[in-house]
Every structure is written in structure tokens, then in C-alpha cells.
Amino acid sequence: xxxxxxxxxxxxxxxxxxxxxxxxxxxxxxxxxxxxxxxxxxxxxxxxxxxxxxxxxxxxxxxxxxxxxxxxxxxxxxxxxxxxxxxxxxxxxxxxxxxxxxxxxxxxxxxxxxxxxxxxxxxxxxxxxxxxxxxxxxxxxxxxxxxxxxxxxxxxxxxxxxxxxxxxxxxxxxxxxxxxxxxxxxxxxxxxxxxxxxxxxxxxxxxxxxxxxxxxxxxxxxxxxxxxxxxxxxxxxxxxxxxxxxxxxxxxxxxxxxxxxxxxxxxxxxxxxxxxxxxxxxxxxxxxxxxxxxxxxxxxxxxxxxxxxxxxxxxxxxxxxxxxxxxxxxxxxxxxxxxxxxxxxxxxxxxxxxxxxxxxxxxxxxxxxxxxxxxxxxxxxxxxxxxxxxxxxxxxxxxxxxxxxxxxxxxxxxxxxxxxxxxxxxxxxxxxxxxxxxxxxxxxxxxxxxxxxxxxxxxxxxxxxxxxxxxxxxxxxxxxxxxxxxxxxxxxxxxxxxxxxxxxxxxxxxxxxxxxxxxxxxxxxxxxxxxxxxxxxxxxxxxxxxxxxxxxxxxxxxxxxxxxxxxxxxxxxxxxxxxxxxxxxxxxxxxxxxxxxxxxxxxxxxxxxxxxxxxxxxx
Amino acid sequence: xxxxxxxxxxxxxxxxxxxxxxxxxxxxxxxxxxxxxxxxxxxxxxxxxxxxxxxxxxxxxxxxxxxxxxxxxxxxxxxxxxxxxxxxxxxxxxxxxxxxxxxxxxxxxxxxxxxxxxxxxxxxxxxxxxxxxxxxxxxxxxxxxxxxxxxxxxxxxxx
Numbered sequence: 001x002x003x004x005x006x007x008x009x010x011x012x013x014x015x016x017x018x019x020x021x022x023x024x025x026x027x028x029x030x031x032x033x034x035x036x037x038x039x040x041x042x043x044x045x046x047x048x049x050x051x052x053x054x055x056x057x058x059x060x061x062x063x064x065x066x067x068x069x070x071x072x073x074x075x076x077x078x079x080x081x082x083x084x085x086x087x088x089x090x091x092x093x094x095x096x097x098x099x100x101x102x103x104x105x106x107x108x109x110x111x112x113x114x115x116x117x118x119x120x121x122x123x124x125x126x127x128x129x130x131x132x133x134x135x136x137x138x139x140x141x142x143x144x145x146x147x148x149x150x151x152x153x154x155x156x157x158x159x160x161x162x163x164x165x166x167x168x169x170x171x172x173x174x175x176x177x178x179x180x181x182x183x184x185x186x187x188x189x190x191x192x193x194x195x196x197x198x199x200x201x202x203x204x205x206x207x208x209x210x211x212x213x214x215x216x217x218x219x220x221x222x223x224x225x226x227x228x229x230x231x232x233x234x235x236x237x238x239x240x241x242x243x244x245x246x247x248x249x250x251x252x253x254x255x256x257x258x259x260x261x262x263x264x265x266x267x268x269x270x271x272x273x274x275x276x277x278x279x280x281x282x283x284x285x286x287x288x289x290x291x292x293x294x295x296x297x298x299x300x301x302x303x304x305x306x307x308x309x310x311x312x313x314x315x316x317x318x319x320x321x322x323x324x325x326x327x328x329x330x331x332x333x334x335x336x337x338x339x340x341x342x343x344x345x346x347x348x349x350x351x352x353x354x355x356x357x358x359x360x361x362x363x364x365x366x367x368x369x370x371x372x373x374x375x376x377x378x379x380x381x382x383x384x385x386x387x388x389x390x391x392x393x394x395x396x397x398x399x400x401x402x403x404x405x406x407x408x409x410x411x412x413x414x415x416x417x418x419x420x421x422x423x424x425x426x427x428x429x430x431x432x433x434x435x436x437x438x439x440x441x442x443x444x445x446x447x448x449x450x451x452x453x454x455x456x457x458x459x460x461x462x463x464x465x466x467x468x469x470x471x472x473x474x475x476x477x478x479x480x481x482x483x484x485x486x487x488x489x490x491x492x493x494x495x496x497x498x499x500x501x502x503x504x505x506x507x508x509x510x511x512x513x514x515x516x517x518x519x520x521x522x523x524x525x526x527x528x529x530x531x532x533x534x535x536x537x538x539x540x541x542x543x544x545x546x547x548x549x550x551x552x553x554x555x556x557x558x559x560x561x562x563x564x565x566x567x568x569x570x571x572x573x574x575x576x577x578x579x580x581x582x583x584x585x586x587x588x589x590x591x592x593x594x595x596x597x598x599x600x601x602x603x604x605x606x607x608x609x610x611x612x613x614x615x616x617x618x619x
Numbered sequence: 620x621x622x623x624x625x626x627x628x629x630x631x632x633x634x635x636x637x638x639x640x641x642x643x644x645x646x647x648x649x650x651x652x653x654x655x656x657x658x659x660x661x662x663x664x665x666x667x668x669x670x671x672x673x674x675x676x677x678x679x680x681x682x683x684x685x686x687x688x689x690x691x692x693x694x695x696x697x698x699x700x701x702x703x704x705x706x707x708x709x710x711x712x713x714x715x716x717x718x719x720x721x722x723x724x725x726x727x728x729x730x731x732x733x734x735x736x737x738x739x740x741x742x743x744x745x746x747x748x749x750x751x752x753x754x755x756x757x758x759x760x761x762x763x764x765x766x767x768x769x770x771x772x773x774x775x776x777x778x
Contacts, residue, residue, distance in 0.1 A: 051741025279680030
């Protein structure tokens, strides 16, 4: 007998850390205790996306969305919902301003505006069961590609669909496939680039964790189109759960005859191995990644020759990002006409973004290309928490830049397909590859870090420079030395020792590094500096000329003091700051105002963090 | 060096030179670092220059030439964690443990590392201790996290 209810418990990395597996165990116990095990099935799924309110659970077929569920809520939940048919009000999602909770997942703003293609199966299947994937039309596109289409037809469909590489640069996928197909040399290789190094982006992890078979199917279709014999999934060392799930999926696909020799009697031979990264950001760059797979140092090399001609073991190799591969099966299944209707003129389809930072609804969202930042941050993201002012959004990780809040209401220039620049009256900045590049940032892998008035843009630039400087492999001089010089200057500025000459030098070095570095890491490393200099120059000037950090982030420029009235009236001189101060610079008695001895204070800012009453004033 | 363990790691990877990184990862997992004699043994057995083994060991972040603690603490300094104040959390760990980032406590109980993005940005700021992940960490919660493992070990020692 089929189950009457399916209870989908999120087991993505975020929810597991919030003990969703305890919730699952409690549910299974309770259901057995009440003899409902033949009516209700508990399914552990991959990441649902709305990480901010985990652990999550969705009850199907009604699509009732439960948030922040704990094991002790389970008896009530089973009693009320599964037996009496009444959703439990206190566990439903309730937007901050709304009067009543929203029971259905499809009505919640965070989900309502999304369009799922790459993440089509998220939360609907158990990622460790191939049968679940097959039940959702999985491997149907493969069958179509093997039995009804020639390799040329597959490439034509992918080209016409307008799919572009989701790893950041946006190279047309069909064109890349065609190049590898035409390249001479056997065997040919396919690589899935899952070295998701951009801090603030986690869509690749989520796809591996929630729907690993979609990647395998995409690679299989690619193998048929290109004529590849072997595939490699390169996965980041920091993602143990993703690694486990892709390995399980590959094993299952082999058992089902979907990987190996003569797949589905079509004559296609293809198998996939997994390489675990060892923690080097530069390995996200394709030539460095190939070096790493070959067991060498992850040093990038000059291109051309491109991997399409000279790749893994010197053979033609097609490298695409995880999200790109996951997009392939639906395009083959539903046709390029369907896919190319979604998105903008030059950027087709959807893009997965990780919406994080100072935004209310943090998590993973998939939206049509061309959506505006405003829609993303306010309609889906629910705006900025704590009545703070929205300042900027950082896209594209260390290779990207910061887009100021004002930009969302300004008409911006757009590169028309014929190459002429044409001013368009966009009220809001639409997100696609070109418009983000135009404002000096880039799509990157899709990290969107929202920043509010409490974020210092000079500090953000310094943060990214510290990152790229640390991760620079050292192979070429502009990147190795240039990033170091830029970081030194930025460190001086945040410490209050910067000069106007520093600022000029910073800008000059940034351009040199951008134009002369060997690989993408160095070429894009100055972007965070250049965009903040362009849009937030006043903040740099405040640090240099007035020795002030307007956002009170750069600690060397801050002074900390305790408001005696708030300290006593609200906090009753609780003394938390005195106990936590590492320098023992805070003095005071219970019920008495506390004060900071400025000669002892090292400006670490701990007092601000620990005070429950906001009595510590930063100036 | 436990020869049988190393030999089995080499066998698992078919004795291939190209699998040296994967072998080193297994060694790292087994020992929490790459002991010098193991590197020498691998280099001799696989006929790879020792300098190459060392270059891999020092290039990739996953490897360490010194023992890491039994409970390796990683404080995420990804962008989302950074804008939500992860640096102060890292500093609090440094003070509480009396070590600097990259060091291990003398009793080898805790190692402290910074890591660039664990991909759990929705829960920023994030800290992992071994396999356990802690989200929305605050300066005041650092104490409790450390104590949890101290208690675990104390209980274990009693048993």
C-alpha cells in the first residue's frame, strides 16, 4: 500500500548540524510506537535551501513547511498533524511582520519566487537512493540522448539552449563541448569541477548533497556528446558529506549499469572516479585542477593550449562546473526551446545563488537570470535584519566586487548582443553575466554576501586581498608580489597609518595585477579593491584623512566606552564585560556603572559582543 | 611508523605515483599529520623525489607536518562569517586555549585552525570541531564548546 504521508526531513550539512537526524530518529520511533509505519514514510533529503530556519521538515503531499523542529516537538507533531490532520501552528514559518504563519512551503516568499531546474529534486528525494532519482524522471534524459539523439544533436541542443558555464566565467557550454568533440586525441576526459572555493558560495555542495545523480547523468550525456571515456569528479576537501554522497551515487549507478561498459546497450563506455581536493583555492582554476588530479602541485599554466585540446594527461578534456552538469538533463529532456525562454537575452536559464551575510532569510535560492538584486534581497531574502541600512552586496567571491545599494536604482549600461553599448532604463540592476561584469563585479559561482551599514568596505577589500594573497600559488610575479603590496597598503589604511600616496599606489598596482597576472586568480584579485575604491572612496578617505572607520569595524580606529546609564538601568552592572575583557581593562561593581580604562584597552571589541544591553558605545 | 598501515594505504591506491596526494590524505587522516619517516618511506617506495612529497605537503592546506590536536577546531573565516564577526570568535578561542591559530595545545587535545568557508554560510559564523559543526556561534558560546570536549575526554578517561 502506498504511504499516505511523506515526511521529508532535511539532512543537508546545515540542518544536520542543528540535529535534524535526531528529529528523524524521534519521528521514526514515534511513528512505530503508534503503529503508523505503513502509512507514513520518513525521508531524509539533501539541503532544502532555507538554512536560516533549520532544522527543516516538509510534509507531503500538502507541502506543509515546518521550521526549527526539535526532537521534543515530535510527539505533538505526530499527534496533531499525522493523526488529527492539524498542522502545528508554533512550528510553522511566520514572517516577522505577518500576523499569521504560512503553512505551505509554496506560499512562503523565500520559495515562491524561485524557479528550480538545477535544484529540481532538492528536498523531494533521498539523495542516497537512485530509485528516488529515477522516480523523478532521472536518467530519462540519458536514455533519450543514447537512443534518439546523435552526439551532434546533443551539442546542438545544448548550444541553442544558451547554457553558459555556471562556475563564473560564463563560457557557452555547447561551444566548449564542440571543441572537445573536434579535438584530436584519445581517450577524452570529462571533469566535474566541484572545487567550490569562493567563500560565501555553497551551491555545488548542496547539489552533491541533495541530488548527486543529476551530476552523474549530466556527465554521461556530456560523455556521449563529446566521445569521452573517463570522467573525474573533483570535490573540495572541506565537503565530507558531499564526497560521501557522490561516492554512493557512483556506486549505485555502476550497479544499475549506468556507468561502466556498454551502458544501456548503447555501446557507450564511461566511468567516473572521484578526486578529493587537498585544500587549495587555486585548484578551482582549470589548469591547476588538472595538475592536482595528476598528483602534482596545483600550479596553473598559461593558456592556450586550452584543456579542450590539451587537458588531463595531455588529452582533450571538458571541464564544467557542478551546477552546469546538473542543468544538462532537464535541457535534453525538455528541449532547448523550453530552457531558452527563461532568463535574459544573453544569459539563459536560472542561476543558483547563496544568499548570505546581513540578510534575514539566508540560504540557497535558484532564480531566473535577470532577476534584480532588489527582488533577491528584499522579496526572497526578506530584507536586512535589525532595521539596519542596506549598504552593498558582494558577488563573485574574491574575484568579484561590491555593488553599492544605490546601483539597484540606477540605469546601467548593458552590452547588447551586437557588441554596441546601449543604455537601458533599468530601474533595478538585473543579474546576468554582462550586467555584473559591467559594474566591475562578476557572477562568479553565485555567492551573494549582503552587507549593511555595520560593514566597513575597506575592511572587506582587505579581507579578500588577505584571502587571495594567501591563496596565490606564487607562480607569476604580478600576483605573488602585487597582492602582497596591496595587502600591506590596505593593512596600513585600516590601522590608521594610510596616506593619500598609498591610495594612489594601491590603485596603480591593482591595475597592473589585473592586466598582467597569469591566471584568473590574479586577474580578478584586484576586483574587490577596485570596486570599493570606485563606489566607496569616501570610506577610504575617512580612514586616511580623518582616522575614522565610519562602520566602526577597523578596531585600531575605534574607541570603546560604556554608557553608565544603560549599564546600570538596563544591565544592573552585570559585570559580563569585566569578566570577559582579556586585558582586564574594565572596572566596576555590581549595580554600579562599569568603565573602560583607555590606557589598558587593546580595542579587541569583546565587550561589545558580550554585553546583552548594548551599553558599550563604539566611537 | 606503522609499516602495515602505510603499505595498505599504498596498495589501496594501486601504488601509483599519481595517487601520492590521495595517499598523503590517508596518512594525514591516520596520524593527524605527515610524519617525516612516512614521507621518506613513500618517496623511496614510489620512487618520487622527497622534495616533491614535501612540496605537496606544504602546498596543500589539508596537510600538516606537525601533529594536529585530537579535536581539531576550525573557525570559518569565509565572507559571510567574516562580516558576522568571526575574527572575534577566533581570538576568543586563541585566548581560551592559550595558543595561536595554527598551533596545537601542549596536551594535543585541541588544534586551532582558520578555514576559508565551510559552505554553511546560512549559519554564519560557523565553527567545526572534528566532525561536529556549530552554527551561529557567539563569543560567549566558545567556552561551552571547549568544555564539551574536555568533559568528553574526562568521562572517557574515567571509563
